Structures are given as structure tokens and as C-alpha cells.
């Protein structure tokens with residue numbers, strides 16, 4: 322499980338490391354990991370290391386020492402520093418024959434012309450925006466030179482906590498990040514500046530990392546371990562009964578996509594309830610048309626309720642009324658699309674999952690969409706607190722907020738940016754709830770299966786993949802996730 326850090330978490334972890342006398346070791350490991358990153362991606366040529374005044378600069382000086390010891394041609398330009406570890410690493414580099422020159426614009430210009438790769442150790446999590454003009458000038462010159470850059474921890478000028486970009490940060494080809502990724506490395510547009518992100522967890526106890534993390538990012542095997550296993554004597558009645566409640570005049574496709582996804586995720590029986598006439602395109606799907614769904618459900622016998630339902634896809638303005646009626650059933654419930662309305666605040670129970678995309682999340686919180694996308698972790702947490710249950714804030718990656726904390730998903734494909742993808746996810750989630758997974762686990766497994774099926778579909782269809790392609794790949798996604806678990810075992 323990877324820990325996702327905000328700057329305050331890094332500071333708290335550093336303090337714990339310092340109390341344990343391990344901070345120097347952590348910087349040594351960070352710098353070593355940075356040097357390894359340079360060696361594996363850019364094994365030839367002259368390395369220019371740019372070192373700032375804080376601990377990020379110290380990491381750069383450690384990296385310089387390791388690269389120098391390996392026989393690489395190394396040039397270090399550094400700002401003056403009062404940081405004790407940064408200063409001691411400058412001395413160590415000098416002790417083995419390395420040189421450190423002052424970082425000025427003319428010196429940078431000269432060295433960039435001769436460098437084959439640049440290491441950015443100017444600013445890490447201690448950066449407080451905006452970038453001061455003198456450093457901003459250096460960053461502009463660095464980017465203009467077009468040399469490949471390996472950033473230490475994160476590209477200088479990115480605010481570690483946020484997905485937004487202010488001013489011009491360093492454009493990196495590779496970022497070696499320490500302890501765990503920062504939100505700026507996971508969410509665009511900030512993440513677009515980081516290139517390939519490699520995580521160096523450092524030899525810090527996992528428990529310490531998790532204590533100071535803002536969120537976690539489970540690896541595939543951890544998700545796979547949650548996949549339900551069905552007994553051989555299962556039958557359609559035990560494999561989970563799902564209701565899809567959605568569709569209206571002119572909006573007939575969305576609930577069909579949810580129903581298809583629920584079937585492909587393994588639900589035993591899927592019934593689609595709609596007030597609109599829906600085309601019977603999927604024979605395995607039972608379609609029930611009712612003129613007034615609220616009246617239909619009002620005195621529905623408890624014994625005939627499904628195991629889980631998903632609600633809202635193409636449903637139109639009647640969705641909140643139906644949500645108010647169905648939430649008290651206290652069964653696994655996915656609320657999507659038209660069911661994502663502010664008036665339902667506080668009505669979420671432990672087994673319900675809200676699945677907004679950023680624009681829906683903005684509507685739910687009464688803010689603008691940029692307020693959601695600049696800080697998805699904070700937005701997901703605010704939604705969970707306001708609505709209860711579990712929240713899946715959709716995106717690449719998706720953010721899952723549970724009462725226990727925040728999770729960031731992995732995987733996906735850019736071709737998934739197409740209509741119907743959310744309907745597919747809600748069907749997947751409902752099937753997993755119906756299969757007995759608690760809502761937090763269903764959210765994590767569902768988002769992962771959806772992303773992985775998207776990857777498989779993307780291999781075949783590229784950016785032209787459509788939502789039903791994702792459903793068609795759910796079986797393969799499930800199997801490949803299980804394979805990840807057996808690889809680990």
C-alpha cells in the first residue's frame with residue numbers, strides 16, 4: 322500500500338525520523354534513489370545537478386556524490402544553504418573530490434549547454450508558491466534548454482498538495498518521489514509536468530508512512546485480495562440481485578449500460594426499472610416499465626427487495642424523490658447522475674456509494690468545478706462528510722472517500738473519456754454490493770475493475786473505445802486482477 326503525502330505529512334514524518342535519528346539516513350536513501358533514477362534512465366553523459374537551499378537540495382547533493390562515485394561526469398550548481406544535512410552533504414561531496422559552484426543564471430546557461438541530463442533538486446515539498454522571480458528565471462532557462470530532467474521528489478515549482486499549476490514549474494521526464502507520491506504527481510494538470518513517476522519508499526517503517534499519509538494508493542494485489550470468491554454451487558439467486566433504476570424519455574441508453582455492466586460483473590439477476598419504454602437490447606436484462614416508479618416502490622414488500630440497486634442514470638428530475646424513498650431500504654445503493662443532488666445531503670448510509678464526476682461534485686458542494694479538480698482529495702473528503710456513506714469522485718485517477726479515509730485508484734485509459742463510462746461504473750459497483758462486498762471495498766474493487774477493463778478495451782480500440790467495450794472486458798479484468806494476487810502468493 323502506497324502512502325500519498327501532503328507537505329504537512331512529509332514534515333511530520335521528517336520530525337519522527339529526526340527524533341529517531343534517522344533523518345540523515347532518509348536523505349541518503351532519497352539521494353541514492355535519485356542517482357539510481359538517473360543511472361537507469363540516462364546512463365550516459367554529463368549530469369548537471371541543481372540544488373536548492375532546503376532538504377531537496379540536500380537530496381541533490383547526495384545524488385551527486387553517488388553519481389560521482391560511479392564515475393559519472395558531474396557538475397553541481399547550488400544555492401547557499403543553512404540546512405544542516407544539506408550543508409554536511411555538500412562537505413561530503415567535496416571530500417571525495419566533487420565541486421559545487423554557486424547557482425546563477427549565467428552559470429546555469431553555460432552548464433545547460435554542456436549537460437546531457439539535469440537533476441532538479443531545487444524545491445520539493447517545502448515550496449510555498451509563488452516561485453520567487455530569481456528562481457522562476459532559472460526554471461524558465463532550464464525548460465527552454467530542452468534537456469531531459471530527473472526531478473527529485475517533485476518538479477520544482479509544483480505545489481505538492483494540488484493538481485493545479487501556478488506559473489511555470491520544471492518540466493521533468495522522470496520524477497523520483499520519496500516516501501510516497503504527492504497529489505501533484507497523481508492528478509492533472511500538475512502531474513503532466515512530472516513525466517514518469519517512480520516511488521522510492523525509503524526504508525521508513527510502513528506504519529510511520531501510513532500514519533502521516535493523507536491517503537493511500539492500494540497496489541493491485543491488495544485490491545485483488547478483496548475480490549469475492551463464489552462457491553461452486555452458487556445460483557442466480559445467490560449471485561446477487563441488482564435493480565437498475567433509471568432512464569427517461571430520450572435518455573434510454575444510460576441504464577442499459579449500467580445493467581450490462583452489472584451482468585458482466587457477475588450479478589445473478591439484473592432488473593431494470595424505468596418509467597420510459599426501453600429497447601430490449603440485452604436479452605439477459607429484465608426490463609420493467611412502470612408509469613410511476615415512486616408509487617410502485619412505495620409499498621414494495623421487504624422480502625422482494627433486491628440485494629443492491631443503482632439509481633439515477635438518465636432518470637431525470639424524479640431521481641431525488643426516488644432516492645429518498647429507496648435509501649431507507651438500507652441496502653447497497655449506488656447513487657449516480659441525476660440522483661446526485663444537494664438536497665440528499667446527510668442521507669447516505671454505510672452501504673451507499675455516491676459517484677460524482679467533478680461537475681456533479683461541484684453541484685453537490687455548491688462550488689465551481691475548478692475547486693474540485695484543483696484538490697480532489699479535499700473535495701472527496703468534503704463530499705463524504707456532507708453526504709455520508711462512500712464517495713467515488715471519478716477521474717483519472719478516481720478518489721474514494723470512506724468514513725475511514727481516502728484512497729486513490731490506479732490504472733485506466735485515456736480512451737475512457739467518453740459518454741456512458743460512469744453508467745458502466747455504477748453497474749459494476751451495484752453488482753459488487755449485491756455480491757456482498759461492503760461499500761468501501763466495493764468502491765475500491767469496482768473502480769479498479771472498471772479501470773483495468775478500460776485498459777484492456779483501450780488496447781483494442783484506443784481512444785475509440787466505448788462504454789460497452791469496457792463491460793465486454795470485465796471478465797478479463799477480473800481474471801487479470803486475480804492473476805496479480807497469485808503472482809504475489
Ligand SMILES: NC(=O)C1=CN([C@@H]2O[C@H](COP(=O)(O)OP(=O)(O)OC[C@H]3O[C@@H](n4cnc5c(N)ncnc54)[C@H](O)[C@@H]3O)[C@@H](O)[C@H]2O)[C@@H](O)CC1
Pocket residue numbers: 331334335344347348351373374375376377378379380404443444445446447448449450451452453456473474475499500501
Ligand atoms: N520524508 C521524506 O519524504 C523525506 C524528504 N526529503 C526531502 O525534503 C524535501 C523537503 O525539504 P524542505 O522542507 O527543506 O523544503 P524544500 O527543500 O522543498 O524547500 C525549502 C526551501 O525552498 C525555499 N522556497 C520555498 N518557497 C519558495 C519560493 N516560492 N520561491 C523560492 N524559494 C522558495 C525556502 O526558502 C527553503 O530554503 C522533500 O521534498 C524531499 O526532497 C529527504 O531529504 C528526506 C526524507
